[in-house]
Amino acid sequence: MRETLNYRVPVEYGPMKRLVILISGRGSNLEAILGRIRAQAWPIDVVQVISNQSQAQGLAVAESFGVACQVLSPKSFPDRDAYDGALAKIIQGFAPDLVVLAGFMRILSPAFCQAFAGRLINIHPSLLPAFKGLESHAQALESGVGFHGCTVHSVTPELDHGPILAQAVVPVFAHDSVETLAQRVLEMEHQLYPTAIAGILSGRYVLEQGRWVDTGVSEFGGDFPRWHVHPSL
Ligand code: GRF
Numbered sequence: 001m002r003e004t005l006n007y008r009v010p011v012e013y014g015p016m017k018r019l020v021i022l023i024s025g026r027g028s029n030l031e032a033i034l035g036r037i038r039a040q041a042w043p044i045d046v047v048q049v050i051s052n053q054s055q056a057q058g059l060a061v062a063e064s065f066g067v068a069c070q071v072l073s074p075k076s077f078p079d080r081d082a083y084d085g086a087l088a089k090i091i092q093g094f095a096p097d098l099v100v101l102a103g104f105m106r107i108l109s110p111a112f113c114q115a116f117a118g119r120l121i122n123i124h125p126s127l128l129p130a131f132k133g134l135e136s137h138a139q140a141l142e143s144g145v146g147f148h149g150c151t152v153h154s155v156t157p158e159l160d161h162g163p164i165l166a167q168a169v170v171p172v173f174a175h176d177s178v179e180t181l182a183q184r185v186l187e188m189e190h191q192l193y194p195t196a197i198a199g200i201l202s203g204r205y206v207l208e209q210g211r212w213v214d215t216g217v218s219e220f221g222g223d224f225p226r227w228h229v230h231p232s233l
Helices: 028-040 058-064 080-093 110-115 136-143 178-201
Strands: 017-023 044-051 069-071 098-101 120-124 147-154 164-171 205-208 211-214 227-229
Touching: 017 028, 017 058, 017 178, 028 044, 028 058, 028 178, 044 058, 044 080, 044 178, 058 069, 080 110, 098 178, 120 178, 136 178, 147 178, 164 178, 178 205, 178 227
Parallel strands: 017 044, 017 098, 044 069, 098 120, 164 227
Antiparallel strands: 120 147, 147 164, 205 211
């Protein structure tokens, strides 16, 4: 499936690009995304934030930016396919140009990934393809790497495996704990994710046969670097 993935934001949708963001918890990436859209005045309309957790702190973040949000709890559905089907239907109703997972802590079914193939992205706290899955910072410390980071990638049915759009690298210090390393990576996530999203929605980056390609042309002003480096490096 990976090699057949293609996507470019359709121009006929009009000047405002439509974004749906899925969250489960804290919402610090959501806050960074909403803050950058506002600060840069990018023509991006976050049409809906959806959480699978009613207690997600990110819901208050969405509200503080005046963005509409809703909770879709898995508890009301018999199984994953039923939940994912309902979620897909709700999202499709918003006709998004891009669907962004920002700390959405659920595995998505192949049918869901297929429904949004090419226009579904995630941020993972490691330099993929290293350290997939949970506890990526502990995995990094355990392995003894000198560099760690985060990756924005397309979502495909295989976990943390889709085409890579953007990465940020941070150093790993001898005295690091999971917490100090996670904090250093998170600061870079907050830079990387808004830039990557605007890069796609502006038409600068397009997905061609399973690879993100730089067109060099953007509908929005500004630059959208894909590769970020921590200031200490
Ligand atoms: C981030 O570390 C992100 O990389 C991972 O989940 C975490 C979400 O944090 N996918 P937040 O809810 O955005 O603060």
